[in-house]
Amino acid sequence: xxxxxxxxxxxxxxxxxxxxxxxxxxxxxxxxxxxxxxxxxxxxxxxxxxxxxxxxxxxxxxxxxxxxxxxxxxxxxxxxxxxxxxxxxxxxxxxxxxxxxxxxxxxxxxxxxxxxxxxxxxxxxxxxxxxxxxxxxxxxxxxxxxxxxxxxxxxxxxxxxxxxxxxxxxxxxxxxxxxxxxxxxxxxxxxxxxxxxxxxxxxxxxxxxxxxxxxxxxxxxxxxxxxxxxxxxxxxxxxxxxxxxxxxxxxxxxxxxxxxxxxxxxxxxxxxxxxxxxxxxxxxxxxxxxxxxxxxxxxxxxxxxxx
DNA sequence: CTCGATCCCTGGACGC
DNA sequence: TGCGTCCAGGGATCGA
Numbered sequence: 001x002x003x004x005x006x007x008x009x010x011x012x013x014x015x016x017x018x019x020x021x022x023x024x025x026x027x028x029x030x031x032x033x034x035x036x037x038x039x040x041x042x043x044x045x046x047x048x049x050x051x052x053x054x055x056x057x058x059x060x061x062x063x064x065x066x067x068x069x070x071x072x073x074x075x076x077x078x079x080x081x082x083x084x085x086x087x088x089x090x091x092x093x094x095x096x097x098x099x100x101x102x103x104x105x106x107x108x109x110x111x112x113x114x115x116x117x118x119x120x121x122x123x124x125x126x127x128x129x130x131x132x133x134x135x136x137x138x139x140x141x142x143x144x145x146x147x148x149x150x151x152x153x154x155x156x157x158x159x160x161x162x163x164x165x166x167x168x169x170x171x172x173x174x175x176x177x178x179x180x181x182x183x184x185x186x187x188x189x190x191x192x193x194x195x196x197x198x199x200x201x202x203x204x205x206x207x208x209x210x211x212x213x214x215x216x217x218x219x220x221x222x223x224x225x226x227x228x229x230x231x232x233x234x235x236x237x238x239x240x241x242x243x244x245x246x247x248x249x250x251x252x253x254x255x256x257x258x259x260x261x262x263x264x265x266x267x268x269x270x271x272x273x274x275x276x277x278x279x280x281x282x283x284x285x286x287x288x289x290x291x292x293x294x295x296x297x298x299x300x301x302x303x304x305x306x307x
Numbered sequence: 308c309t310c311g312a313t314c315c316c317t318g319g320a321c322g323c
Numbered sequence: 324t325g326c327g328t329c330c331a332g333g334g335a336t337c338g339a
Contacts, residue, residue: 032315057333085332086317101317120316122333161309170334178332267311268332310339321329 002083004144004175005218005239007054010089014052014059017091022048022109029103033084033118035126043127044079044106056140056174058082059089063127077129080136084122090115140174144211147173153204156196163199163207164192165266176211179224179246182271184211186245191277192270193263217242245271 002010023044031037048064061079081089091112098105104116104125116125128136142151155172156163166172167181176184185192188210190203199207218224223237244254249262253273262271 082333084316084334118316119318120332122316124334159308165309168333264311311337312339313337314335315333317331319330322327323325 002085002087002223003057003177003180004054004215005180005221006223006237007057007059007083007175008219009222009237010083011052011054011059014061014089014091018049018108018112018114019051020049021112022046023106023114024109025107027105027107029101030121031103033103033121033123033125035124039127040079040104040125043077043129047077054175055080055137056143056170057177076133077127078133080124080126080128081116082124084118084120084124086120087116087118087123090117140170141172142174144173144175145215149205149208152208153201156199156204156207160195160197162193162265163190163196164268164270166196167211168266168268173211175215178268178270179243180211180214180218182246183242183244184214185277186272187214189276189278191279192265192272193279245273247271 023046026041026044028034028037028041034040044063050062050064053060053062059081061081063077063079081087083089091108091114094107094111094113098115099117101119101121102115102117103121106114108114116123126136141155144152152173156166159166159169159172161169164181164185167176167184168178182192184207188203188207190199190207218237218239221238221242224239224243225237245260248260249271250259252258253260253276256273256275258273258275260271261274262269264270
Protein backbone atom coordinates (compact mmCIF):
# COMPACT_ATOMS: atom_id res chain seq x y z
CA UNK A 1 0.00 0.00 0.00
CA UNK A 2 2.64 2.53 -0.71
CA UNK A 3 0.84 5.82 -1.29
CA UNK A 4 2.23 9.32 -1.57
CA UNK A 5 3.84 9.50 1.92
CA UNK A 6 5.39 6.06 1.63
CA UNK A 7 6.70 6.72 -1.86
CA UNK A 8 8.07 10.09 -0.73
CA UNK A 9 9.83 8.29 2.13
CA UNK A 10 11.38 5.76 -0.22
CA UNK A 11 12.35 8.45 -2.73
CA UNK A 12 14.16 10.49 -0.07
CA UNK A 13 15.98 7.42 1.14
CA UNK A 14 17.06 6.44 -2.36
CA UNK A 15 18.09 10.00 -3.14
CA UNK A 16 20.47 9.77 -0.19
CA UNK A 17 21.74 6.30 -0.91
CA UNK A 18 21.93 5.82 -4.67
CA UNK A 19 21.83 9.24 -6.37
CA UNK A 20 25.08 9.71 -8.29
CA UNK A 21 25.69 6.00 -8.67
CA UNK A 22 26.13 4.37 -12.04
CA UNK A 23 24.23 1.27 -13.10
CA UNK A 24 26.62 -1.44 -14.21
CA UNK A 25 24.41 -4.42 -14.92
CA UNK A 26 20.74 -5.45 -14.97
CA UNK A 27 19.44 -8.86 -13.89
CA UNK A 28 15.80 -9.74 -14.27
CA UNK A 29 13.60 -12.38 -12.69
CA UNK A 30 9.91 -12.44 -13.45
CA UNK A 31 9.12 -9.57 -15.78
CA UNK A 32 5.36 -9.53 -16.34
CA UNK A 33 5.08 -6.19 -14.49
CA UNK A 34 7.74 -4.53 -16.66
CA UNK A 35 6.54 -2.61 -19.71
CA UNK A 36 9.41 -3.86 -21.86
CA UNK A 37 12.11 -5.90 -20.10
CA UNK A 38 14.44 -5.85 -23.10
CA UNK A 39 14.49 -2.05 -23.03
CA UNK A 40 15.64 -2.13 -19.40
CA UNK A 41 18.46 -4.50 -20.24
CA UNK A 42 19.48 -2.38 -23.18
CA UNK A 43 19.12 1.14 -21.75
CA UNK A 44 20.12 0.96 -18.09
CA UNK A 45 23.69 -0.34 -18.09
CA UNK A 46 26.17 2.54 -18.08
CA UNK A 47 23.60 5.16 -17.02
CA UNK A 48 24.00 7.39 -14.00
CA UNK A 49 21.20 7.82 -11.48
CA UNK A 50 20.98 11.61 -11.37
CA UNK A 51 18.33 11.71 -8.69
CA UNK A 52 15.24 10.01 -7.27
CA UNK A 53 11.90 11.79 -7.09
CA UNK A 54 8.33 10.95 -6.20
CA UNK A 55 5.72 11.38 -8.89
CA UNK A 56 2.32 10.42 -7.50
CA UNK A 57 2.77 6.82 -6.44
CA UNK A 58 5.69 6.40 -8.80
CA UNK A 59 9.37 6.60 -8.02
CA UNK A 60 11.22 8.43 -10.77
CA UNK A 61 14.87 7.55 -11.14
CA UNK A 62 16.28 10.28 -13.36
CA UNK A 63 18.96 8.88 -15.60
CA UNK A 64 21.95 10.57 -17.12
CA UNK A 65 23.47 10.13 -20.52
CA UNK A 66 25.77 7.23 -19.80
CA UNK A 67 28.39 6.14 -22.28
CA UNK A 68 27.18 8.15 -25.25
CA UNK A 69 29.35 10.80 -26.88
CA UNK A 70 29.13 13.99 -24.84
CA UNK A 71 28.29 15.90 -28.01
CA UNK A 72 25.02 14.02 -28.45
CA UNK A 73 21.86 15.66 -27.20
CA UNK A 74 20.26 13.24 -24.78
CA UNK A 75 16.59 13.51 -23.94
CA UNK A 76 15.39 13.28 -20.37
CA UNK A 77 15.17 9.69 -19.37
CA UNK A 78 13.86 7.96 -16.28
CA UNK A 79 13.11 4.61 -14.76
CA UNK A 80 9.54 4.67 -13.44
CA UNK A 81 8.84 2.33 -10.56
CA UNK A 82 5.39 1.73 -9.08
CA UNK A 83 5.56 -0.32 -5.90
CA UNK A 84 2.04 -1.66 -6.27
CA UNK A 85 0.90 -3.18 -2.99
CA UNK A 86 3.96 -5.04 -1.88
CA UNK A 87 6.91 -3.69 -3.81
CA UNK A 88 10.17 -2.56 -2.23
CA UNK A 89 13.20 -0.96 -3.85
CA UNK A 90 16.33 -0.99 -1.72
CA UNK A 91 20.09 -1.02 -2.13
CA UNK A 92 21.75 -3.98 -0.48
CA UNK A 93 25.19 -5.45 -0.23
CA UNK A 94 25.78 -7.86 -3.09
CA UNK A 95 26.74 -10.57 -0.61
CA UNK A 96 23.37 -10.34 1.09
CA UNK A 97 21.23 -13.24 -0.10
CA UNK A 98 18.41 -12.17 -2.40
CA UNK A 99 14.98 -12.48 -0.89
CA UNK A 100 12.27 -14.48 -2.54
CA UNK A 101 10.42 -12.51 -5.23
CA UNK A 102 13.43 -10.43 -6.18
CA UNK A 103 12.61 -9.55 -9.76
CA UNK A 104 15.00 -6.76 -10.71
CA UNK A 105 18.59 -6.29 -9.59
CA UNK A 106 20.64 -3.28 -10.67
CA UNK A 107 24.31 -3.70 -9.90
CA UNK A 108 25.76 -0.30 -8.96
CA UNK A 109 29.30 1.00 -9.45
CA UNK A 110 30.00 0.82 -5.71
CA UNK A 111 29.31 -2.91 -5.65
CA UNK A 112 25.88 -2.71 -4.05
CA UNK A 113 22.72 -3.94 -5.72
CA UNK A 114 19.51 -1.97 -6.01
CA UNK A 115 16.89 -4.68 -5.65
CA UNK A 116 13.22 -4.61 -6.54
CA UNK A 117 11.27 -7.18 -4.56
CA UNK A 118 7.52 -7.62 -5.06
CA UNK A 119 5.66 -10.82 -4.07
CA UNK A 120 2.39 -9.88 -5.75
CA UNK A 121 3.87 -8.09 -8.73
CA UNK A 122 1.14 -5.47 -8.63
CA UNK A 123 3.77 -2.89 -9.34
CA UNK A 124 5.04 -1.56 -12.63
CA UNK A 125 8.41 -0.69 -14.03
CA UNK A 126 9.23 1.16 -17.22
CA UNK A 127 12.13 2.95 -18.84
CA UNK A 128 10.91 6.03 -20.64
CA UNK A 129 12.65 8.90 -22.36
CA UNK A 130 11.93 12.10 -24.20
CA UNK A 131 8.42 12.57 -25.52
CA UNK A 132 7.33 9.14 -24.26
CA UNK A 133 8.28 10.10 -20.72
CA UNK A 134 6.60 13.47 -21.09
CA UNK A 135 3.39 11.92 -22.34
CA UNK A 136 3.34 9.36 -19.56
CA UNK A 137 3.75 11.97 -16.84
CA UNK A 138 1.04 14.14 -18.33
CA UNK A 139 -1.54 11.42 -17.79
CA UNK A 140 -1.53 12.22 -14.11
CA UNK A 141 -3.27 14.97 -12.20
CA UNK A 142 -1.95 17.55 -9.78
CA UNK A 143 0.38 16.87 -6.89
CA UNK A 144 -1.85 17.49 -3.84
CA UNK A 145 1.00 19.10 -1.92
CA UNK A 146 2.01 21.45 -4.71
CA UNK A 147 -1.16 22.51 -6.43
CA UNK A 148 -2.91 25.72 -5.32
CA UNK A 149 -6.37 25.49 -3.80
CA UNK A 150 -8.12 27.01 -6.83
CA UNK A 151 -6.75 24.29 -9.04
CA UNK A 152 -7.75 21.59 -6.55
CA UNK A 153 -11.28 22.95 -6.33
CA UNK A 154 -11.55 23.25 -10.10
CA UNK A 155 -10.50 19.63 -10.54
CA UNK A 156 -13.09 18.37 -8.06
CA UNK A 157 -15.92 20.47 -9.44
CA UNK A 158 -15.16 19.42 -13.01
CA UNK A 159 -16.29 15.89 -12.24
CA UNK A 160 -19.48 14.28 -11.09
CA UNK A 161 -18.14 11.23 -9.29
CA UNK A 162 -18.15 10.61 -5.55
CA UNK A 163 -15.49 12.37 -3.60
CA UNK A 164 -13.82 9.11 -2.60
CA UNK A 165 -13.52 8.10 -6.25
CA UNK A 166 -12.11 11.51 -7.14
CA UNK A 167 -9.45 11.39 -4.44
CA UNK A 168 -8.39 7.95 -5.65
CA UNK A 169 -8.40 8.97 -9.31
CA UNK A 170 -4.76 9.56 -10.22
CA UNK A 171 -5.77 11.84 -13.08
CA UNK A 172 -7.41 14.22 -10.59
CA UNK A 173 -4.71 14.28 -7.93
CA UNK A 174 -1.73 11.97 -7.99
CA UNK A 175 -0.56 9.91 -5.04
CA UNK A 176 -3.64 9.49 -2.85
CA UNK A 177 -4.67 5.89 -2.16
CA UNK A 178 -7.26 4.19 -0.04
CA UNK A 179 -5.75 4.83 3.38
CA UNK A 180 -5.13 8.54 3.02
CA UNK A 181 -8.44 9.11 1.23
CA UNK A 182 -10.35 7.62 4.17
CA UNK A 183 -8.25 9.39 6.78
CA UNK A 184 -8.68 12.72 4.99
CA UNK A 185 -12.44 12.38 4.60
CA UNK A 186 -12.89 11.55 8.29
CA UNK A 187 -10.90 14.58 9.34
CA UNK A 188 -12.75 16.79 6.89
CA UNK A 189 -16.06 15.25 8.04
CA UNK A 190 -17.16 14.43 4.51
CA UNK A 191 -18.98 11.23 3.58
CA UNK A 192 -17.01 9.16 1.03
CA UNK A 193 -20.07 8.70 -1.17
CA UNK A 194 -20.79 12.42 -1.37
CA UNK A 195 -20.63 13.75 -4.90
CA UNK A 196 -17.57 15.95 -5.27
CA UNK A 197 -19.51 18.53 -7.23
CA UNK A 198 -21.99 18.90 -4.35
CA UNK A 199 -19.35 20.06 -1.87
CA UNK A 200 -19.61 23.73 -0.99
CA UNK A 201 -16.74 26.17 -0.86
CA UNK A 202 -16.11 25.69 2.85
CA UNK A 203 -16.06 21.90 2.54
CA UNK A 204 -13.68 22.01 -0.41
CA UNK A 205 -11.37 24.34 1.47
CA UNK A 206 -11.35 22.07 4.46
CA UNK A 207 -10.77 19.01 2.31
CA UNK A 208 -7.80 20.67 0.63
CA UNK A 209 -6.21 21.74 3.90
CA UNK A 210 -6.85 18.46 5.67
CA UNK A 211 -5.48 16.43 2.76
CA UNK A 212 -2.24 18.39 2.87
CA UNK A 213 -2.05 18.12 6.67
CA UNK A 214 -2.58 14.36 6.61
CA UNK A 215 -0.03 13.79 3.85
CA UNK A 216 2.58 16.07 5.43
CA UNK A 217 2.19 14.51 8.85
CA UNK A 218 2.45 11.04 7.33
CA UNK A 219 5.61 12.03 5.47
CA UNK A 220 7.25 13.25 8.67
CA UNK A 221 6.42 9.88 10.24
CA UNK A 222 7.78 7.95 7.23
CA UNK A 223 4.37 6.73 6.11
CA UNK A 224 2.14 3.95 7.37
CA UNK A 225 3.39 0.42 7.87
CA UNK A 226 0.32 -1.80 7.73
CA UNK A 227 1.67 -5.18 6.77
CA UNK A 228 5.17 -4.91 5.46
CA UNK A 229 6.00 -1.44 4.22
CA UNK A 230 9.58 -0.51 4.93
CA UNK A 231 11.44 2.61 3.85
CA UNK A 232 14.66 2.58 1.86
CA UNK A 233 16.63 1.90 5.05
CA UNK A 234 14.38 -0.99 6.01
CA UNK A 235 12.59 0.99 8.73
CA UNK A 236 8.81 0.89 9.23
CA UNK A 237 6.68 4.05 9.21
CA UNK A 238 4.74 5.32 12.18
CA UNK A 239 1.67 7.00 10.71
CA UNK A 240 -0.51 3.92 11.22
CA UNK A 241 -0.70 4.98 14.87
CA UNK A 242 -2.51 8.09 13.74
CA UNK A 243 -5.12 6.30 11.66
CA UNK A 244 -8.59 7.33 12.73
CA UNK A 245 -10.77 5.16 10.51
CA UNK A 246 -8.69 2.95 8.24
CA UNK A 247 -8.74 -0.63 9.55
CA UNK A 248 -10.97 0.41 12.49
CA UNK A 249 -14.32 -1.05 11.44
CA UNK A 250 -16.57 -1.48 14.48
CA UNK A 251 -14.25 0.48 16.75
CA UNK A 252 -15.38 3.76 18.31
CA UNK A 253 -14.95 7.00 16.40
CA UNK A 254 -12.21 9.13 17.96
CA UNK A 255 -14.49 12.14 17.70
CA UNK A 256 -17.93 10.93 18.78
CA UNK A 257 -17.60 7.31 19.87
CA UNK A 258 -19.93 5.86 17.24
CA UNK A 259 -18.82 2.61 15.61
CA UNK A 260 -16.76 3.11 12.46
CA UNK A 261 -18.40 1.53 9.43
CA UNK A 262 -16.91 0.00 6.32
CA UNK A 263 -18.69 0.11 2.97
CA UNK A 264 -17.65 -0.21 -0.64
CA UNK A 265 -17.44 3.11 -2.45
CA UNK A 266 -15.88 3.40 -5.87
CA UNK A 267 -15.03 -0.29 -5.64
CA UNK A 268 -12.83 0.21 -2.57
CA UNK A 269 -13.49 -0.50 1.06
CA UNK A 270 -14.18 2.81 2.71
CA UNK A 271 -14.09 3.46 6.44
CA UNK A 272 -16.07 6.31 7.93
CA UNK A 273 -18.03 7.49 10.94
CA UNK A 274 -21.76 7.48 10.22
CA UNK A 275 -22.36 10.30 12.69
CA UNK A 276 -19.46 12.63 11.88
CA UNK A 277 -19.59 12.10 8.13
CA UNK A 278 -23.20 12.71 7.23
CA UNK A 279 -24.59 10.65 4.41
CA UNK A 280 -25.23 12.47 1.18
CA UNK A 281 -28.71 13.94 0.90
CA UNK A 282 -28.59 13.76 -2.87
CA UNK A 283 -30.30 11.27 -5.08
CA UNK A 284 -29.34 8.50 -7.42
CA UNK A 285 -25.97 6.86 -7.38
CA UNK A 286 -24.81 8.63 -4.26
CA UNK A 287 -27.09 6.46 -2.13
CA UNK A 288 -26.35 3.15 -3.70
CA UNK A 289 -23.68 1.86 -1.38
CA UNK A 290 -24.95 2.86 2.02
CA UNK A 291 -24.78 0.10 4.62
CA UNK A 292 -28.47 -0.67 4.79
CA UNK A 293 -28.53 -1.18 1.03
CA UNK A 294 -25.37 -3.16 1.07
CA UNK A 295 -26.99 -5.88 3.16
CA UNK A 296 -29.55 -6.34 0.41
CA UNK A 297 -26.86 -6.27 -2.22
CA UNK A 298 -24.85 -8.89 -0.38
CA UNK A 299 -27.91 -11.12 -0.15
CA UNK A 300 -28.46 -10.81 -3.87
CA UNK A 301 -24.86 -11.59 -4.59
CA UNK A 302 -24.72 -14.76 -2.52
CA UNK A 303 -27.98 -15.94 -4.03
CA UNK A 304 -26.70 -15.91 -7.58
CA UNK A 305 -23.35 -17.38 -6.59
CA UNK A 306 -24.31 -20.97 -5.83
CA UNK A 307 -20.84 -22.40 -5.47
C1' DC B 308 -18.83 10.37 -18.17
C1' DT B 309 -19.26 7.26 -14.54
C1' DC B 310 -20.34 3.04 -12.83
C1' DG B 311 -19.59 -1.95 -11.34
C1' DA B 312 -17.40 -6.23 -12.49
C1' DT B 313 -13.35 -8.73 -13.52
C1' DC B 314 -8.65 -9.80 -13.78
C1' DC B 315 -3.98 -9.72 -12.17
C1' DC B 316 -1.05 -11.92 -7.83
C1' DT B 317 0.50 -14.02 -3.31
C1' DG B 318 0.53 -14.29 1.58
C1' DG B 319 -1.92 -14.05 5.62
C1' DA B 320 -6.13 -14.84 8.19
C1' DC B 321 -9.62 -17.85 9.12
C1' DG B 322 -12.61 -22.12 9.41
C1' DC B 323 -12.77 -26.86 9.94
C1' DT C 324 -1.01 -29.89 11.04
C1' DG C 325 -2.87 -29.02 6.90
C1' DC C 326 -5.91 -28.25 3.89
C1' DG C 327 -9.34 -24.97 1.39
C1' DT C 328 -11.33 -20.38 0.91
C1' DC C 329 -11.51 -15.59 1.15
C1' DC C 330 -9.61 -11.18 1.03
C1' DA C 331 -6.52 -7.13 0.39
C1' DG C 332 -5.54 -3.53 -3.08
C1' DG C 333 -4.09 -0.15 -7.68
C1' DG C 334 -4.83 -0.06 -12.10
C1' DA C 335 -6.25 -1.65 -16.74
C1' DT C 336 -10.09 -2.89 -19.28
C1' DC C 337 -14.78 -3.82 -20.69
C1' DG C 338 -19.67 -3.48 -20.98
C1' DA C 339 -23.74 -1.09 -19.17
